[in-house]
């Protein structure tokens with residue numbers, strides 16, 4: 001995005017990529033269909049040390065601008081849910097769009113070229129302000145836009161070079177951690193729920209003042225699914241997740257109404273919740289017996305517990321499973337209009353390497369496009 005925008009302004013642009021091709025994350029994203037934007041994106045969909053920082057770039061490059069671009073290229077797309085737009089066919093269409101417009105604008109792309117650092121150019125180097133060190137030798141230039149992403153999915157080549165470049169110029173980098181990531185059970189919960197792999201439930205999950213209404217998915221090691229990925233970006237070690245397992249149907253009066261029956265509690269609850277989950281939950285936390293043997297007060301407590309099911313995750317599945325990296329180059333170091341480092345003229349940071357992280361659902365690409373366009377308009 002930066003390359004196209006800058007080249008269209010008449011800048012000579014060289015893209016350096018250490019993989020054998022550009023856009024690997026785009027290619028695997030959205031299950032191969034790339035959730036390329038979210039037309040409902042607002043600054044509230046982003047986490048950052050400074051929640052206002054993303055406003056300027058997002059306001060100047062809106063989801064509709066990317067949608068127009070997609071349409072100009074004849075790429076058909078659909079909304080999956082909640083404003084999330086996916087290609088009908090393949091993520092390749094998005095890399096194809098970017099590569100074609102880069103080529104048309106005269107952008108040069110060097111793959112299999114690893115950047116190892118960036119330095120200030122010595123005085124008297126003409127217009128060159130910075131030198132990029134690569135495994136193919138040094139390259140001097142007026143501006144460097146660091147778009148090296150975060151630490152997620154190291155198997156695709158993710159690494160910490162962007163943070164190292166920032167630090168080498170004395171710029172602050174905030175603490176980084178995996179985001180949009182499955183959470184793992186404690187050993188005690190693995191014992192109780194580890195066999196429920198594959199069960200999915202529509203829930204409301206809350207943590208640290210945030211709530212998300214989506215599905216959770218049990219895995220062998222913990223919890224995943226969109227609701228968990230979303231809340232994982234807010235969760236910190238030691239905090240509980242509170243999960244409403246029946247957000248639409250209030251269980252309390254319904255359960256009380258069943259009290260005269262002789263049906264086992266486990267079978268009654270299985271009318272509303274997945275049976276295997278109910279069996280596991282009862283086995284550990286609420287031994288089943290005929291429902292008429294429970295006092296009304298106890299049935300109310302059971303209902304409340306299921307509306308406020310508490311889980312203390314042991315941790316996350318880490319960067320190998322995280323869709324994004326939270327934290328990054330401190331927004332206080334950057335101009336929100338141009339993404340240029342305030343203290344290093346010519347050095348820009350865009351996309352995931354910056355301490356701006358989107359929710360699940362196309363928001364991270366929208367940030368990459370918007371921040372990339374902001375830098376491309378100035379670099």
Ligand SMILES: Cc1cc2nc3c(=O)[nH]c(=O)nc-3n(C[C@H](O)[C@H](O)[C@H](O)COP(=O)(O)OP(=O)(O)OC[C@H]3O[C@@H](n4cnc5c(N)ncnc54)[C@H](O)[C@@H]3O)c2cc1C
Nearest residue numbers: 017018025029030035114115148149351352362363364365
């Ligand atoms: C599995 C998965 C699915 C995702 N799905 C979606 C989705 O559907 N929608 C969405 O909005 N977001 C999605 N994301 C998040 C999204 O992919 C990222 O937020 C986005 O790609 C960030 O863009 P970026 O340009 O900042 O970094 P990246 O896309 O990570 O690009 C960084 C580039 O820099 C290159 N690089 C790194 N180090 C060097 C070096 N030393 N020298 C040269 N080149 C280097 C890398 O090879 C890479 O090509 C997904 C992420 C993952 C992991």
